[in-house]
Amino acid sequence: xxxxxxxxxxxxxxxxxxxxRQWIKNGLVYLAPMAAGVLLHVHVFVHCTIAFVAFCFAASxxxxxxxxxxxxxxxxxxxxxxxxxxxxxxxxxxxVTLGFFFTALGLAVTQIRGWNAPLLIIVGVYVVNSFAYxxxxxxxxxxxxxxxxxxxxxxxxxxxxxxxxxVSKWFLVVISFGAMFLVVGKRSAEIHRLGAGAGDHRAVxxxxxxxxxxxxxxxxxxxVVLGYCLWAxxxxxxxxxxxxxxxxAIEMSVVPVVLVMLHILRLLEGGGGGAPEDLVLEDRVVxxxxxxxxxxxxxxxxx
Numbered sequence: 001x002x003x004x005x006x007x008x009x010x011x012x013x014x015x016x017x018x019x020x021r022q023w024i025k026n027g028l029v030y031l032a033p034m035a036a037g038v039l040l041h042v043h044v045f046v047h048c049t050i051a052f053v054a055f056c057f058a059a060s061x062x063x064x065x066x067x068x069x070x071x072x073x074x075x076x077x078x079x080x081x082x083x084x085x086x087x088x089x090x091x092x093x094x095x096v097t098l099g100f101f102f103t104a105l106g107l108a109v110t111q112i113r114g115w116n117a118p119l120l121i122i123v124g125v126y127v128v129n130s131f132a133y134x135x136x137x138x139x140x141x142x143x144x145x146x147x148x149x150x151x152x153x154x155x156x157x158x159x160x161x162x163x164x165x166x167v168s169k170w171f172l173v174v175i176s177f178g179a180m181f182l183v184v185g186k187r188s189a190e191i192h193r194l195g196a197g198a199g200d201h202r203a204v205x206x207x208x209x210x211x212x213x214x215x216x217x218x219x220x221x222x223x224v225v226l227g228y229c230l231w232a233x234x235x236x237x238x239x240x241x242x243x244x245x246x247x248x249a250i251e252m253s254v255v256p257v258v259l260v261m262l263h264i265l266r267l268l269e270g271g272g273g274g275a276p277e278d279l280v281l282e283d284r285v286v287x288x289x290x291x292x293x294x295x296x297x298x299x300x301x302x303x
Contacts, residue, residue: 005087013089014098017067018060021277026055028152028175032160032167035240037301047119047162050112054123055155058106062130064099068092069134077194077201103127110162118161126154141207145183152179168238170231177223182276184220185264188213189274217268221261228257240300250300256289263289 008016029051033039039048067074067085074086084090107127110119133147156175160167191198191205191213199206232240232250240250263285267273279286 005082008084008089010089013084014094017064017084017090017095017098018102019063020060021281022059022063023056024277024280025152026052026059026155028155029055029159029162031156031175032165032171033163034297035168035171035301036160036165038163038165040302044163046113047116048159050109050116051119051123051158051162054106054109054119055126055158056106057102057109058123058127058130059151061099061101061103061106062127062134064090064095064102065131066134068095068099073201076197080201116162118164119158122154122158122161126151129154138202139204141204144204145180145187148186149176149179149183152182168231168240170227170234170238173227174224174231177220177227181217181220181224181261181264184213184216185268186274186276188217188268189271192268192271193274217265221265225254225258225261229254246300246303248300249296249303253293253296253300256293256296260286260289260293 006016030039030048033044033048038044064085067083070080071086071092074080074083077086080086085092085095107120107123110116110123129147129150133144137147138144153172153175156179157167157172159165187205187208190202191208191210194201194205230239232254234240263283264273264279267283273279273283280290
């Protein structure tokens with residue numbers, strides 16, 4: 001075994017193959033209820049947490065199925081070769097079996113507190129979309145990016161759906177383009193890091209040129225900033241400023257959003273910033289701006 005691959009026992013290898021670091025993405029389920037000012041209601045928080053757990057299991061199942069399909073390509077990737085399945089620490093048949101099991105478990109968790117059709121449907125759509133990605137869509141340029149981005153979108157709307165909450169049109173705009181921005185950034189970082197060998201790891205990367213990716217980043221970043229500004233400043237029924245008294249704090253939350261977009265764009269220019277979980281868990285600038293953003297929203301919405 002290569003010295004840079006962690007030495008994992010069987011249980012630790014399975015947990016690693018579930019990619020728990022990426023569960024941070026599932027925190028999006030709390031976003032819509034927070035913006036609506038009802039996240040601190042016990043039943044709302046419980047339903048959101050159920051959605052969070054459901055997505056953790058379902059996503060981990062999909063990750064294991066995807067890594068089982070991409071095992072040979074991952075072994076030629078400088079970072080992904082350390083994953084438990086690519087490193088041969090989890091048997092392929094076991095990985096596939098656990099992949100389907102965790103996916104089914106995620107669907108089952110949605111009903112843990114009784115019948116919740118909206119949440120079951122959303123997690124079900126996520127699973128179907130993910131299966132399509134794993135078994136074919138990943139090879140179709142642009143469509144594969146939309147497929148991955150939809151996973152972020154479904155997470156974000158699941159918290160509202162689980163609690164039968166109204167979802168602002170501006171919220172949908174921000175989440176949709178924000179998700180696409182992250183996926184385009186991931187592809188840009190992969191090409192920058194892997195260079196001429198990018199296609200050996202992910203065949204679809206040969207379909208993307210630098211000019212296209214830069215244009216896509218500019219388009220999606222602009223849409224995110226514009227959409228968030230409209231959401232924050234809108235005094236109509238779809239805006240954050242329509243239902244809360246501390247409007248200044250909500251309007252000021254635009255500042256950390258703009259700064260974090262610029263920071264990520266700067267990282268992407270140098271080949272970094274491609275992994276959302278790394279940005280949240282390791283990047284101090286993103287963490288600081290995130291705390292400021294949450295604080296401003298909390299003051300504007302809950303004070």
